[in-house]
Amino acid sequence: PLFAGAQNLKAEAIVEAQQKSFALALRMVEHAPGPVRTLNLGGGLGIPYFPGEQRLDLAPIGTALGNIVAEAATALPGAAIVLELGRYLVGEAGIYVCRITDIKVSRGHTYLVTDGGLHHHLSASGNFGQVLRKNYPVTIGTRMGEPAAEAVSVVGPLCTPLDLIAERMALPQAAEGDLVVVFQSGAYGASASPQAFLGHPGVAEVLV
Template sequence: MNAKPVHAAQTLFPVVDDCLQVGGVPLTRLAQRVGSTPFYAYDRRLLTERVAQVRMHLPHSLELHYSMKANPMPALVQHLSTLVDGIDVASAGELKVALDTGMAPERISFAGPGKSEAELTRAVAAGAVVHAESEREIRALAKIGEQLGIEPLLVLRINPDFELKGSGMRMGGGAKQFGIDAEDAPRLLALASSLGLATLGFHIFSGSQSLKMEAIIEAQAQTLLLAERLAAQARDPVRILNIGGGFGIPYFPGEAALDLAPIGAALDAALPRVHAALPQAQVSIELGRYLVGEAGVYVARVVDRKVSRGQVFLVTDGGLHHHLAASGNFGQVIRKNYPVALGNRMSASGDTETVSVVGPLCTPLDLLAERMDLPAAEVGDLVVVFQSGAYGRSASPQGFLSHPDAPEVLV
């Protein structure tokens, strides 16, 4: 038998009497409080500590915004709203959650392609900053502003002519549905001015989920240079500059946590030049996954233990429909195991067995862990999937096969 491997994510949560604790509450007791499994649980302490860590390493003049698409749970967003300088949303539904926190509307930004006129109208009426991603959106904002008698707060979302190398998702560079191509920005700046719209600045996002410190530093340097070039062609002073995010978290074996110190040092060296060129600009960074991803766990209960031709399967009451990313996105990516443990059997000593953790769905893709070494499990044990605070419940097909939804708790 093998010794049980421990992922760094597991060490973020204390273990008392062999039981994982989330928010200081033993997992077994938390399951009783929730009343059923599966569920998501987010640790308030870890959220607070992650924001503090980011602020410690990044320049003090840099504003920190939370990108709500990573996790829109209202209680979690409410908690983060007291710690960050702004919230970035991507739908009218997220806009409502952000406004309900009491965050000042002008510190809420609305990005994303294909915003409807109804969504744009809500944003303008609320006083949120709209990150326009096309000529159609600019023209619609001018019309809406005239109808409401409100001057829209307009920022141009830019598709840069470079990408964040090594990122999990490349949001910029090449042909993209996101933003306005950098080379077309001067024309649309002039169009906005001709329509009576003041452009407050730029949102430049090149990629996400990067663990390569050097790539992030290079992309941020190019972002700041691009912003200076665009500002030289703008008719209004730049007041808002969102340089995106892209910070990744380690999910799989061999991945190391991102080192923020060199990133902060590079920004600290570059920002004085930017402030000199754009004296009215408030520079911000938006982070989603990096703030919340490691603070959450997904918990499912073993309801059956099966042995098929020598292979052990732990069948749980949760799976792909609640945690699509951990399952491998319907087989569309090369599947790797998220860090998984038995939350009520956390002792690092003792023998293990090789098992596959599966869910209750009628598809072989319903996998939470494939051939992973875990302590010998019994029916009733609690399976924990770490790194589940971002793009978990809200990014999963909960209606698939009509099983119950997974509740969420912030502790």
Template sequence: MAPLDAPQHVALNQFPVLEDVLLLGGIRLTRLAERVGRTPFYAYERSHIATRVVTLRQTLPEGVHLHYAVKANPMPALVQMMAGLVDGFDVASGGEMKVALDAGMPADCISLAGPGKRDEELRCAVAAGVLLHLESEGEMERAARIGGELGMVPRVAVRVNPDFELKLAGMKMGGGPRQFGVDAARVPAMLRQLVLLGLDFHGFHLFCGAQNLSAAAICEAQRLSVQLALRLAEHAPAPMRMLNIGGGFGVPYFPGERALDLPAVADGVAQCLNLLRQASPKTTLILELGRYLVAEGGIYVCRVLERKRSHGQTFLITDGGLHQHLAASGNFGQVIRKNYPVVIGNRVHGGPRETVSVVGPLCTPLDLLADRMELARAEAGDLVVVLQSGAYGLTASPTAFLGHPAPLEVLV
């Protein structure tokens, strides 16, 4: 790995190039920018996302259900497209639930997870028939009360906080003290109370971690998740109808990272499916994926406003920044900041190159999109493109900071 004070290089990813200009959805970037009308903007490529889903289905064993985690990218047009590609949606708020329902996904194929669900969110989910992933005993009691007030029986699953974690995960969501789910040791008692409350039990949800590029680590966590769910199912008030084992499939962002070995993961999923079919044949196995489906199919585009020299270093000052793409700035979970893949979208290959830092218009040194990267020489008006930007981009960013206009989003 290069030392932190050395220029960082980037290889262009899957988007093709025509006449030294990036193409997205068959449209030249410069033409796309003209159509959008202003920068910054996000653009998501339909064909790439659809191909990713098709490839995943062809590789995974038959019988596994694929759910899209809407939090990865809740753009309504994209969610509507995904409704025709996947088996269900997983949402994390009332707002996402509305987007999912408006997209045409049947309510019984939508699940609502997340700690701290408000009563109005629980009420909407119960009324619509959305599956509740219960994160605590208190939430279970509130759901039962709301169901009684509505004269409806809430559909529920228990989110389990396991005693193990997803090794090598970029973000750990289970194992040890967590705000997510119910500690595995407490689940049997919760299931006994669930019977008394008259809730409609469907199964379990285990989500150990996110952004993992190790097939071995993912397979181990999935195997342990299925084994734990089968043990807990012995205490359940009804047969386990579904088991959501999350996802955690990562995508490469930084130099030296390698794409996930999907066939190896599929082999592990097949073993989990066989284990489940032997012990609980009527249980549907669900994979919940967000980032893996959409991250590599999106870009963030901003425009160079001016070049600036300071103490021998060149800065490209743009109209975009961390307020619109927090993850690219390194402020969305990175311990040591690394550069996302960045290119000058209308000068991708050839011509003079230079080492520059790309910064935004905000009054903070954290507003950094690329730190000392080798890029094509850019002038005011050129387009800076941050690749791998289809997930956790706009809605994961502090767009209200300093009051700049919000970026646009397009699906091409």
């Protein structure tokens, strides 16, 4: 496969990448020792994580792929066209849950300390490819019906300032024992996180 980016919410960019990948494959097949059996056009289809992001429009992507498949039937007979849809398929299907173990106030700001953090969910901490850190959608799962109160930060137990789940985010008033829920956590979670960080317990993955 040819890597052309990830977490893309612009249909035109994905269409262009797939078309160029297909064109490159047609040039390369002229020098291949045998017939092409599989053509992987990669992935890159994103999901909305942050305020202001719009869902990916699949219609133009589907139309363009239809044209590629039709041309491949003649140019690459017998070849299977493959897409990598991991994040797009499962990203919104998972949540990450951790428990508040302590509440601390430092310099007038409240910190909800939890038993989970970047060692469980590196991408939510902002340390998995983000240039500027942004908060994932977060709430207090045990207080879903309550209004947001003060802006607080949610942190983990690790001895690093990078262990940050939510920064200055307006959340319902929380107490020790409450559950913090991070949405959009079905992809790049446990398998993409340093779970052995200084011997802290790993995260449990549960199918519901």
